[in-house]
Amino acid sequence: MQFDKQQLDQLYRYCYALTLHRDNAYDLLQASLEKFLKQHSSQSPKPHSALAYLRRIIRNQFIDTLRHNKCVEFQALTDNESSEAIPINSDSLEDLIINEELVDLVWSILTVPEREIVFLWAIEGFTSTEISAELDLPRGTVLSRIHRLRKKITEQLSDEIGDLENNRSNQVLSSPRGESS
Amino acid sequence: MKNTLKQALQEQMKLVSLDDRQLENLMQMQKDSVRADNGKVKEQKEQGVVNTTNHRDTARLRFMQWSVAIAAVFAVASLSFILVSNFSNKTAPSLSTPNTLQGVSSEMIQKIADEVATNHLKMKPMEIQTAAISEVRNYFTELDFMPQLSQHVEGIGNSQLAGGRYCSIQGSTAAQLRYRDNKGDYVTLFETHYSPELFKQFPDVDKGQKPIVTFARGIKVTIWVEKGLLMASTEKPSS
Numbered sequence: 374m375q376f377d378k379q380q381l382d383q384l385y386r387y388c389y390a391l392t393l394h395r396d397n398a399y400d401l402l403q404a405s406l407e408k409f410l411k412q413h414s415s416q417s418p419k420p421h422s423a424l425a426y427l428r429r430i431i432r433n434q435f436i437d438t439l440r441h442n443k444c445v446e447f448q449a450l451t452d453n454e455s456s457e458a459i460p461i462n463s464d465s466l467e468d469l470i471i472n473e474e475l476v477d478l479v480w481s482i483l484t485v486p487e488r489e490i491v492f493l494w495a496i497e498g499f500t501s502t503e504i505s506a507e508l509d510l511p512r513g514t515v516l517s518r519i520h521r522l523r524k525k526i527t528e529q530l531s532d533e534i535g536d537l538e539n540n541r542s543n544q545v546l547s548s549p550r551g552e553s554s
Numbered sequence: 555m556k557n558t559l560k561q562a563l564q565e566q567m568k569l570v571s572l573d574d575r576q577l578e579n580l581m582q583m584q585k586d587s588v589r590a591d592n593g594k595v596k597e598q599k600e601q602g603v604v605n606t607t608n609h610r611d612t613a614r615l616r617f618m619q620w621s622v623a624i625a626a627v628f629a630v631a632s633l634s635f636i637l638v639s640n641f642s643n644k645t646a647p648s649l650s651t652p653n654t655l656q657g658v659s660s661e662m663i664q665k666i667a668d669e670v671a672t673n674h675l676k677m678k679p680m681e682i683q684t685a686a687i688s689e690v691r692n693y694f695t696e697l698d699f700m701p702q703l704s705q706h707v708e709g710i711g712n713s714q715l716a717g718g719r720y721c722s723i724q725g726s727t728a729a730q731l732r733y734r735d736n737k738g739d740y741v742t743l744f745e746t747h748y749s750p751e752l753f754k755q756f757p758d759v760d761k762g763q764k765p766i767v768t769f770a771r772g773i774k775v776t777i778w779v780e781k782g783l784l785m786a787s788t789e790k791p792s793s
Contacts, residue, residue: 375584382571389570396679399576403676406580410587469559476566479559495563526559 376406380424383497387428390492391435393480401438405431425507432489439485465523466494475530482529487522490515579677659754666723666753666777666786667770673721673730674742674773674788680717680732690718694729699747701729702781706765707743710789711735723784726752741789748784756784 376384381402388398388405409427471479480488493499493507501519505512557565572580682693687703694701707713713733721730721744728746735741748756757763758779765778769791777786 375588376580378572378577378581381577381580385572385576386567386570389567395570398570399572400678403580403583403678406583410583466559470556471559471562473555473557473562473565476562479563491563495560496567 376423376427383424384427384431386496387492388431388435390480390488390496391431391485393488401431401435405434408434428507435485465519466491469523469526471530478530479526482525483522487518487525490518490522494519575677579675582675662724662754663766663768663777664770667768667775669723670742670744670786670788671770671773671775673744674740675771677740678719681719683717685715687715690715690729690731693718694720696720697727697729697747699745699783701731701745702783704743704745704780704785704787706759706776706778706780706785707731707733707741707787710741710787711737711739713741716740722746723786724752735789739790741787744786744788745783748779748782753784 384406385398385402388401389395392398392401405427408430409423413423479491483491489508490504493504494501499507501515502512504510505515508515682690684690684693687701690701701718703715710733713735716732716734718729718731721728723744723746726746726749728744731743731745733741733743756777756779757765759765760780763778765776767774767776769775772791773788774791775786775788777784779785
């Protein structure tokens with residue numbers, strides 16, 4: 374069982390989303406792949422989803438590294454967040470619009486658990502149910518995190534971010550004949 | 555340009571990808587793992603054949619075992635004779651021949667060789683990229699020794715210094731200097747403070763002794779003491 378270029382790039386991006394540093398992302402991927410290969414020989418049965426399994430190893434390896442370096446973010450990654458079920462739409466991030474140049478800023482204001490959710494949602498295309506299965510979290514917790522995420526992004530980037538609905542309304546208002554495009 | 559958050563994130567992540575060298579290393583890691591697994595399976599199969607033979611023809615197997623045992627006794631006796639003869643002919647321990655391990659802990663050699671070969675294969679990114687040893691020295695501020703150039707490494711295919719990163723050898727903080735030879739292959743030089751208590755005895759090239767040459771993980775490893783530092787170089791075997 375081998376990962377091809379596309380899968381390795383996919384995993385590298387996950388590492389990058391966690392570390393926000395290219396060299397550290399590569400180190401993390403390399404160490405995790407080494408662990409994976411030790412645990413799963415080519416003769417042993419293939420795990421149900423090798424990619425998901427390796428992502429889990431990456432996550433644990435990253436937590437170990439943070440613990441080793443005594444970083445604060447580790448606590449946020451494993452805290453016992455209340456599983457309050459906030460009745461919100463799980464797609465509440467879908468309608469946010471942003472200036473492309475500010476994407477780095479978005480990553481930088483998010484905590485590790487938040488970046489992980491954003492990565493799984495935006496890059497892997499997971500639904501909130503899939504994210505909760507991947508992270509082994511109740512769906513309510515994922516939804517509440519998404520809710521807080523949206524709030525955080527819109528508050529901190531209030532001048533630069535909007536949502537599609539407002540954007541359309543603005544376009545309607547600004548159109549001389551009141552037509553939307 | 556404005557876009558949905560999702561699309562903007564996807565566009566940005568498209569630019570994040572492994573470079574050719576990193577990709578090659580990861581693919582190689584996987585290939586090595588498969589090769590090692592195949593080796594194990596082959597070994598197990600061979601064992602299985604022996605077991606089957608055991609059931610089928612016990613007498614023949616016993617004969618083979620006896621033959622092997624007798625051959626082993628002869629081999630050990632011959633080797634002991636050669637070693638004793640060589641030892642009595644030498645007035646002082648010499649490390650002039652590659653792979654000569656007299657006075658040196660072979661366990662320590664193997665431990666160091668394995669550790670540096672692993673580090674060499676990992677090819678972790680360099681923390682400083684420069685061809686100037688002065689810049690390398692300025693970078694390594696956390697070491698309790700000063701990194702040195704080694705004529706031994708620079709003699710390998712006209713290797714040129716490319717940079718370095720921190721590492722450790724048997725728990726002792728070390729510098730990893732990476733060189734590139736004229737074929738484009740990397741040669742890695744590991745340096746750490748030489749503590750005879752920790753590392754035991756190693757050949758000192760400043761005293762005219764020749765380095766120890768061994769192999770670990772398919773990598774040629776050379777270990778010696780120079781300028782008060784324990785040095786180990788790793789390179790692709792020539793053939």
